[in-house]
Amino acid sequence: MLIGGFALIAYGQFRTTQDVDMAIEAGYEESVKLQAQLQKLGYQLPSQPSPDAPFFFVTDLKEMLEVEIWTKPDGVVFDADLLRKRVRVRPFNDSFEMLVIGPEDFIVNKLARKDRGVLDEQDAVSVLARQKGKLDYPYLKKRAKGAGVIELLETLMQKSHTDPN
Amino acid sequence: MRIDLAATILAYCGEADLSVSELIRKVSGNHDSTMALVKELEERSLLLPEISRKQSVGRPRQYLRITPIGRRFVRECRRLHDLSLRSNDNDIRKALRQAELAQRLVDMGISPYARFQEMNEIARNIASTAKTKHNAR
Numbered sequence: 001m002l003i004g005g006f007a008l009i010a011y012g013q014f015r016t017t018q019d020v021d022m023a024i025e026a027g028y029e030e031s032v033k034l035q036a037q038l039q040k041l042g043y044q045l046p047s048q049p050s051p052d053a054p055f056f057f058v059t060d061l062k063e064m065l066e067v068e069i070w071t072k073p074d075g076v077v078f079d080a081d082l083l084r085k086r087v088r089v090r091p092f093n094d095s096f097e098m099l100v101i102g103p104e105d106f107i108v109n110k111l112a113r114k115d116r117g118v119l120d121e122q123d124a125v126s127v128l129a130r131q132k133g134k135l136d137y138p139y140l141k142k143r144a145k146g147a148g149v150i151e152l153l154e155t156l157m158q159k160s161h162t163d164p165n
Numbered sequence: 166m167r168i169d170l171a172a173t174i175l176a177y178c179g180e181a182d183l184s185v186s187e188l189i190r191k192v193s194g195n196h197d198s199t200m201a202l203v204k205e206l207e208e209r210s211l212l213l214p215e216i217s218r219k220q221s222v223g224r225p226r227q228y229l230r231i232t233p234i235g236r237r238f239v240r241e242c243r244r245l246h247d248l249s250l251r252s253n254d255n256d257i258r259k260a261l262r263q264a265e266l267a268q269r270l271v272d273m274g275i276s277p278y279a280r281f282q283e284m285n286e287i288a289r290n291i292a293s294t295a296k297t298k299h300n301a302r
Contacts, residue, residue: 009267009277009281012260012264012267013260013263013264013266013267014263014277014281014284015263016284016285090278091278091282092282093276093278093279116251117251118251118252118256120251121250121251121252121256121260122252122256122257122259122260122263125252125257125261125264126261126263126264126267127264129264129265130264130267151248152250155250156250156257159250159254159257160257160261
């Protein structure tokens with residue numbers, strides 16, 4: 001499923017981005033197999049697989065497009081709720097569909113990033129604003145609590161007046 | 166004690182064996198206040214002065230070594246640092262404005278993905294033409 005800048009377009013602001021972030025549910029062995037397969041298909045993988053790495057880079061040399069494939073996205077728990085919350089989008093206005101991380105998990109992922117910066121917080125605020133009243137707030141708070149970012153989330157909601165109450 | 170500076174000093178000492186003068190250069194702070202803080206960190210057993218016997222010639226080198234509780238101090242400070250927001254009021258206002266613009270597009274029946282692709286196309290064109298001009302010089 002899409003996460004990051006391309007997922008943001010579905011729920012919040014949109015901004016130009018140079019890479020595509022995707023999350024997949026895969027253990028280390030599956031991830032290694034996938035990386036080997038991608039390499040066989042002609043994609044460039046600049047780094048060796050590592051069990052500690054939360055993601056790996058894949059470069060499409062034909063299109064010069066970089067994709068970050070996350071196997072351990074920050075704050076994201078791969079479970080039935082996460083899958084249920086995903087949304088289908090048609091990025092090219094044709095029949096091609098992609099799955100996008102749900103808005104609540106998107107927010108938590110942004111706030112739980114280890115290298116969280118201003119842009120991540122702005123992305124979260126824009127989703128909170130555009131989806132105000134439409135989000136599953138108990139779910140959002142439960143996920144934020146699990147990821148250890150509940151106070152950050154509540155402070156951002158308070159400052160941006162995006163709390164539904 | 167200045168907690169942020171203390172954490173910085175401890176983090177530097179955790180990365181490499183540094184002498185006091187090397188440390189002062191690294192933190193590029195005031196000599197007296199840095200020395201006072203190093204002394205305090207030593208008194209609290211967060212930092213230990215050690216003598217290096219690695220060199221066979223010259224005076225033995227004294228350097229500062231972080232202790233296990235010093236490492237814990239750095240970890241806890243990082244955790245506290247993570248609790249603060251990175252954005253200021255202006256950043257939040259900007260995000261709200263951008264969300265409002267995106268919502269207006271949706272309300273007008275324009276797909277944000279389509280607009281995003283147009284913008285990315287424009288950005289790519291600007292980048293490639295700028296590169297061509299630059300190369301043509």
